[in-house]
Amino acid sequence: MRLPGYPDNPDYNNQLNIDNLESAVTRINLQYPHADFVLVTGDLVGCLFSDDAADYLVGQENPAEEFKSIMDGLNIPYYVALGNHDYQKGYDPDIWEGIMTDNILNIEAVWKKVLGIEPYYSFVHEGVRFIVLNSNRGAARSAVCSGRINEAFCTGSFDYLQIEWLEEEMKKTEPVLLFFHHPLFTDNKIYTWASFSSFLVEGGDAFYLSAQTYKDKIKAIFVGHGHSWVSDTLYQTIPVYETGPIGDRAGSGENIHVITVDPDDNLYQVNIGNDAASYKALEFELNP
DSSP states (O other): OOOSSOOOBTTBOHHHHHHHHHHHHHHHHHHOTTOOOEEEOSOOSSOOSOOOGGGOOTTSSSHHHHHHHHHTTOSSOEEEOOOGGGGEEEEETTTTEEEEOSOHHHHHHHHHHHHOOOSSEEEEETTEEEEEOOTBSSGGGGSBOTTOSSOBOOSBBOOHHHHHHHHHHHTSSSOEEEEOSSOOOOSOSBOOSSSSGGGSBOTTOHHHHHHHHTTTTEEEEEEOSSOSOEEEEETTTEEEEEOOOSSSTTOOTTOOEEEEEETTTTEEEEEESOTTOOOOOOOOBOOO
């Protein structure tokens, strides 16, 4: 959602995105009343219009507050990962591109003010450690997106402090589920995670070594960003799932994954929550 007053463009329908998110919240409340919580894998908004936490209009009309207002309609808790759009401090309607923050700490302070979240974090629920990472914090964020003039943050990467933190989290006793925004280079090099290979977590990022080291502990990884339903594996062991979008291109309030976890029996079942959707067929090659 891009509020207030910024124009839509052929790829963006602000009101439809709001309607889709409201529809998803209503559906979850009605069809999944016994779910434990919801977790969103990024792009909570189209942009923020400000990265000044000291002057961010909490409680007034703005994208972050609109997102919070809608999500607060859930009857269960929710958690979020931050996506590339969540680091945009503005939008240029002349070239249809986001204006990225110059200081990620500033925009993360806005999100902490509105939602009370850290840029990455973990929590334990029913014997499972849920780790919410931030794939916008590494050096690759500065690369301009393919086909764009100025907009960046399309390529995922992780900062070393976050990877060090992740390593410590992995040493704890619980099995792990990971959630973040950018897709990965996975085992099958012929897939359609995103429009460009540069939209994935860059090859060689330190995350891959951590994931390989702890591949038996990581039970699944869930991502967004690519606006597609895709499933593959990482290191022939870890299932990786991309969830279809609620907003923007191909958006629908039906686009959710339903995850059932039974850590006592080591069972993890993942189903597409949209009866009309299926994982995208393997189509073309992306090289790291």
